[in-house]
Amino acid sequence: MAKILVSDPLSKEGLAVLDGAEGIEYDLKHGMSKEELIACIGEYEGLIVRSETKVTADVINAAAKCKVIGRAGVGLDNVDVEAATKKGIIVMNTPDGNTISTAEHTMAMLLSMARKIPQSYSSLQNGKWDRKKFVGRELFGKTLGIIGMGRIGTQVAKRAQAFGMNIIAFDPFISDEAAQRLEIRIIDLPELYREADVITIHTPLSAKTKGLLAKKEFEQMNDGVMIINCARGGIVDEAALCEALKSGKVGGAALDVFEKEPPDMTNPLFELGNCVTVPHLGASTSEAQINVGIDIACQVIDALQGKPIKNAVNIPQVETGVVAILGPYIGVAEKLGSLVGQLIEGGLENIRIEYIGELAKYNITPLTVAIVKGLLSSAMHDSTINYVNALFVAKERGIKVVESKTDSIEDFVNLITISVSSAAISQTVSGTTLKTGDQRILKINGFDIEAMPSGHLLILNQTDQPGIIGKVGTIIGQENVNIGWMQLSRIGVGSGALSIWNLDDAISEDTLSRILELPEITSASMVNL
Structure with a gap:
């Protein structure tokens, strides 16, 4: 028997869905303090909230049995999604109900x-x-x-x-x-x-x-x-x-x-x-409350009963039988998408994805979904884009997603390449997951590079001449930001170059502007992965 805690008011129609579900029982406990919620959350497999309950990292850490957190509504400002993800808890919302x-x-x-x-x-x-x-x-x-x-x-x-x-x-x-x-x-x-x-x-x-x-x-x-x-x-x-x-x-x-x-x-x-x-009444209609109540009750029940998951914001959907093959590439696919999404400027026109190697033998839809989710959510700053609705959002906005596959093996067993274009600019990145499980960025716009897609990354296009690294490093140091590592790539002697800087903290817009003022720097982007 799976237990669900409903800590905020839910429509009677939503509660009726919970009443009729096999193997599910629930408790209604509204208006609890943070301390009261922490004290009781450990006995529940599911949690349903609206906007009143604050699901902080402390609450999540106390949720020893929790498998899913459902938000009856769109905004997730009151849920620490990162903490839930680290703990392996599914977080879902109801983006269509209101x-x-x-x-x-x-x-x-x-x-x-x-x-x-x-x-x-x-x-x-x-x-x-x-x-x-x-x-x-x-x-x-x-x-x-x-x-x-x-x-x-x-x-x-x-x-x-x-x-x-x-x-x-x-x-x-x-x-x-x-x-x-x-x-x-x-x-x-x-x-x-x-x-x-x-x-x-x-x-x-x-x-x-x-x-x-x-x-x-x-x-x-x-x-x-x-x-x-x-x-x-x-x-x-x-x-x-x-x-x-x-x-x-x-x-x-x-x-x-x-x-x-x-x-x-x-x-x-x-x-x-x-x-x-007026006091934030946008979703305050009886119909919206009914819709989001029913939606979140159904979604949480499905998640706890092992059925297909809908409107999850923090997990990809992987077909049974190919998890072992595709699973290691889900994370790097989303990060490559997020990287491109933060580099692109202007309205997206198309997303082209090329799969090279063993991956080409399988249904790679989960990887494409992860890429598009990472790309659009970063580019559009929209946390409601998830693994369920990413392709729908792209189609709705007229963004073409084109896949191609080839099983020829190059330097790596598998390689994922993403190319996007807008009216203003085009961007191409490639990456993979190594046999060790480590993720790598391998190419950006024709520049060969091997960098970890994590943390705060400063990406520079620059001329290839002495002294640039020292100038950039000095500016970063003046903001008291430490440099973890730096990778440099060039096509040939004296030609253009690209560098990636891993920083302990993101630099400010002012510091980024100072770097751009250097005559040797042609573009600078701060990316968070």
Whole structure:
């Protein structure tokens, strides 16, 4: 009998699924402290949470029997996925259950802001009949700029089109073909800022998207632009937004999420009459709660009963019978994909994968899935891309994935080569797993190299001349970052060269810029594997 702990409220429909499962029993324990959760988690094989329970490394380390953690929802900010992976615990979420609810909520926020519904409601509740004060704006004919055309962004576009809005969007990972199918126009961010009457955000929070809309960006926008954020707090700089709302540069804002949640009730945004704010209600519909409850109950039961796993974020799916052959290459495949994903710039057009050697004799789909998962999740900074949906996301965005196989053996028993191209650049990397189990990067853009794909890697393209290594090493040392190892490759004497530096810590953007300022350096990338 497998036991599941449900530590956050779950829909009755989700609980009914657990009730009807053979060999499964569960306990409901809501509102536990961290200490209480640590004290009891050791007796459970499964854990189901929403956003309230914080599944930290301490909790995971105490989960002696746990095999699966299920998040009823999309975000995994409250689950230490790395700690769970190290402990061999499957982590899964439900990325599809609240798509419609969040898209509809975005439209509700847009209409509320444009027609000043909350403000006029409050005025009438206070005994005032003031029609002139609450003159709004129509949506028809306005231009909606969508940042992020994933599942939710796509649904928002469809609904906004029904209102007669013109749709422009920024998403470097959607093809022209997909954009034409959706009848939207893909443009870069500065152009979107200049053209949009309304801007809505539907992208994950990451190092690159934190503070995406700040003072500089607001200055580029049309006077009176309206801003909506139903994605994640922190993507919009709240202090800069507050000033832009006060000055009238931003005519209105609608926020479902905040930098800090729950926010301080003294947040100055709450005092502004042109800012609609609600307490993170994007997925708060009865239908979404039912959907994610049922989805996560089914997924956790399947995982505990040894059935095919769905929406796992930290494990590949390997066919029975070929685990021993493909298993050693899953890790290096994902890391090579992640490496390319961090090197590529601009919108992806295609991913070409070549398998050479013994691997070519088998169904290498699990390796392709691992590569695409690593590549897209790194390039798009989207933690919801996993081994189940990676190929679907690529297809949805019009990114072609092409496999080729040859069983001719070269210098290594097996070799995996990934080539990607965008409008801006092409990148090719090769790698393998050695007989010892050690993973290796063997080639980057024609340069032969043998490097371990792990840790913080600084990758430089440079001229081949004396003194460069010393200059770069000095700059890195000035940030007090230690160098673990360095590999150098060149095609010929005096030609171009490539170097990889393994660092104990990632260097700052300022240090990377200083390295790029060296006349001998033609490109520099910081990669984390």
